[in-house]
Each structure stands twice: as structure tokens, then as C-alpha cells.
Amino acid sequence: MAERKKIATRESYGNALAELGKLHEDVVVLDADLAAATKTSTFQKAFPERHIDCGIAECNMIGVAAGLAAAGKVPFASSFAMFAAGRAFEQVRNSVGYPKLNVKIGATHAGISVGEDGATHQCNEDIALMRTIPGMVVLNPADDVEARAAVAAAYAHKGPVYLRFGRLAVPVINEEETYQFEIGKSIRLREGKDVTIIASGLPVSESLEAAKMLAEDGIEAEVINMHTIKPLDEAAVIEAAKKTGKIVTVEEHSVIGGLGSAVCDVVAEKAPARVMKIGINDTYGESGPAVELIKKYGLDAQSIYEKIKGFLK
Structure with missing residues (x-):
């Protein structure tokens, strides 16, 4: 049997954002000087006017995302899980979670599979952190099909969502034609x-x-x-x-x-x-x-x- 196609879910994230941008003009994507790595560059090329590079300032990026959400936009704030969940935890908790703002956090490069970047970048604590924030939805898709569906579901959900993506290419195990994603339903x-x-x-x-x-x-x-x-x-x-x-x-x-x-x-x-x-x-x-x-x-x-x-x- 032929080996299954492998795609990194961070790639799926970038592709899903670009598709979402075509359907919804209120989608805005933020990044912290990592557009190439998080694959939000795919959205940036298609919609440069709706992409904001906040520089290496993740805490500020979450604050900007909170402001955009308060103004009626649907921001996807993107960075490595170590920075999005770790470095910016206070801002996620107080500026997004507490006021229940409609911010989506796209956290790539999660887990041990970050590889050569080592312990400082291998965030194995992000789910634990995000679970503790009242009202935060936490999604951890398994493959390309599920990751893209999760991004669409995150947009449809009103409220804060944490999305976890990986660096390593993983097998596609779901059939796109029959797959259905529902938040909270395994x-x-x-x-x-x-x-x-x-x-x-x-x-x-x-x-x-x-x-x-x-x-x-x-x-x-x-x-x-x-x-x-x-x-x-x-x-x-x-x-x-x-x-x-x-x-x-x-x-x-x-x-x-x-x-x-x-x-x-x-x-x-x-x-x-x-x-x-x-x-x-x-x-x-x-x-x-x-x-x-x-x-x-x-x-x-x-x-x-x-x-x-x-x-x-």
C-alpha cells in the first residue's frame, strides 16, 4: 500500500487562513516576525492589507489582537506555541480571556517535534496553560484535513480559541470528502x-x-x-x-x-x-x-x- 501523504499542520494553518480570507473580509492575521515559519505568509501574499507583522513582541501582538476583536474584526494571532502561550500568557489571560474577546491564537511549532530548536522552543506546557483560562477553547488537530477544518470552526465560534499546530509533516489520516469537525466532539x-x-x-x-x-x-x-x-x-x-x-x-x-x-x-x-x-x-x-x-x-x-x-x- 502506498505511503500516506504527509503535511505539517502549520502548512494547513497557512492554507486555511488564505481560504478563510477569501470568504470573510473581517479576518485579520497577525504575526510576530515569524510569517515564513508559521506559514501565515500564505495569507500575507493574498491579503497584505489584512496582515500585520507586530515584530518580535508577542505580548504586544496579543494586545493588538484584542483591540481588533473589540472593533469587530476576527484576528488570528500567530507565533510559536512557546511564545503565544508561554511568553504572552498574561496578555492572553487578561486582555483576551477575561473580556471574552473573539481572538483566535494560532500556535505553531508545539511539542517535542520542533526538533533541533531544543528545549527552549519545545513547548510541552501550552495546553495546560490554555486549559486554565476560563472560556478558552483548545483545539489540537491531528492532520491536514482536521487542521483546516479546525481553523474554519475557530472562526465560526464566538470567543477565544487556542489552536495548536506542529512543525513536523504528519500522515493525512482523514478523508476530506467525509470528514466533519465539531468543537467538543471526538x-x-x-x-x-x-x-x-x-x-x-x-x-x-x-x-x-x-x-x-x-x-x-x-x-x-x-x-x-x-x-x-x-x-x-x-x-x-x-x-x-x-x-x-x-x-x-x-x-x-x-x-x-x-x-x-x-x-x-x-x-x-x-x-x-x-x-x-x-x-x-x-x-x-x-x-x-x-x-x-x-x-x-x-x-x-x-x-x-x-x-x-x-x-x-
Whole structure:
């Protein structure tokens, strides 16, 4: 079988913004001197009058986005996740979240797969930070089709949205003709009765491969794509807990405060079950090729397969 096409979701972000700009004149895109890397340059070329380069001043960029939203525009403020969620956290919290402004934050280069840029740029804490802001929607798409759909959904949603994108090209696992994206509604990619894998972002495709490997051992793993971290699809988590009683969360993010923590909150309160969290353990990343880092930190299909086998024992 031919290898699936691979596209980085940051590329999808840039393409989706350009398409959105054709449909809606109120869309404005802001960047912090990273248009080439975040791929907002695609929008910039098509609509230069609606693209604002705020320079290396992410906190100010969020303030400008807040002002544009207050004036009736729909701004997409774009930078690396480390800067958009980390450096500008106070502005996101106080200038966007508190007044409930219609600002969309496009955070690229998230997670360990940033690669050679190293620990300072590998933001594995952004989902945890954004989850804590009241009213903030947090989206973490798994592939090109889902990323573009997430951008359109973010525009349609009235209120602040945090969108997480990656640097590394990932397999396209969804069919554009049949795919439907709904904020807060997860997607079951594979049926199973022995264990449930709930994944988000880059590890979704790796989790599907791990499920195939488990099937060869006679273990039927259900795979759920949790593209929305907040609001979480609690019904899907409860159903999985009751059906298999064993849940494994997989995320390219710290195991503290991300997808795994969100799932555990639901399980502990509403549907007791065993949970294992796979992600970046309480550590910083390091510089290296993205694919090698994914293997080292246990987010590739083989590692996920082995960890689940151990969990089930």
C-alpha cells in the first residue's frame, strides 16, 4: 500500500487562513516576525492589507489582537506555541480571556517535534496553560484535513480559541470528502473492546499504527481522536471507561495538565477506570531530529504498543 501523504499542520494553518480570507473580509492575521515559519505568509501574499507583522513582541501582538476583536474584526494571532502561550500568557489571560474577546491564537511549532530548536522552543506546557483560562477553547488537530477544518470552526465560534499546530509533516489520516469537525466532539477512528486509546495531535496516527500491532496480538484497541481538549468530550470518555475499563491517553505534551489530566478528571469524578498517560514526563526536551526525539520520548507507534502491552499485563 502506498505511503500516506504527509503535511505539517502549520502548512494547513497557512492554507486555511488564505481560504478563510477569501470568504470573510473581517479576518485579520497577525504575526510576530515569524510569517515564513508559521506559514501565515500564505495569507500575507493574498491579503497584505489584512496582515500585520507586530515584530518580535508577542505580548504586544496579543494586545493588538484584542483591540481588533473589540472593533469587530476576527484576528488570528500567530507565533510559536512557546511564545503565544508561554511568553504572552498574561496578555492572553487578561486582555483576551477575561473580556471574552473573539481572538483566535494560532500556535505553531508545539511539542517535542520542533526538533533541533531544543528545549527552549519545545513547548510541552501550552495546553495546560490554555486549559486554565476560563472560556478558552483548545483545539489540537491531528492532520491536514482536521487542521483546516479546525481553523474554519475557530472562526465560526464566538470567543477565544487556542489552536495548536506542529512543525513536523504528519500522515493525512482523514478523508476530506467525509470528514466533519465539531468543537467538543471526538472521533472514534477504530472500534475495540479490550482497551481505549485516546490521542490528540501528532500521536493520533502513531496510535492507530500501535492499535494495528496490538490487533496482531489479539488485543482489540479502540482509538479515539480527541481533537478538542477543551471543552472535552466527556461523554466519549465515560463511554470508553464503561466499555473497556482501561484507558491510555497519548499526547505530544507534558503528562501534567494536558489531555491525560483532562481525561483523568472525568474518569475520577464520573466513571472510575484504569488510566495510563503517555506523553512527555516531568522533563524538558532536547535538541535533535524530530523523528528521533519522538522515538526517544516514547511517542512512536512501537513505543506506544509496548507501553500498552505492559499496561494490560
